[in-house]
Amino acid sequence: MSNKTRNIIKGIAVLLVLVAVMMQMQWVLIPALVGYKFWLVVIAFGLALVASK
DSSP states (O other): OHHHHHHHHHHHHHHHHHHHHHTTSSOOOOTTTTTGGGHHHHHHHHHHHHHOO
């Protein structure tokens, strides 16, 4: 996996966590994702693990 791909995956992981945090703080409301905040963070953690190898 190239460095560019790793950086893109890490960026997506960070964006997922930021969306989850902003929804928790009620700065952003995305009704379709409100029930999935935990899973957004789990997916982001998994992406970070994949990108770290």
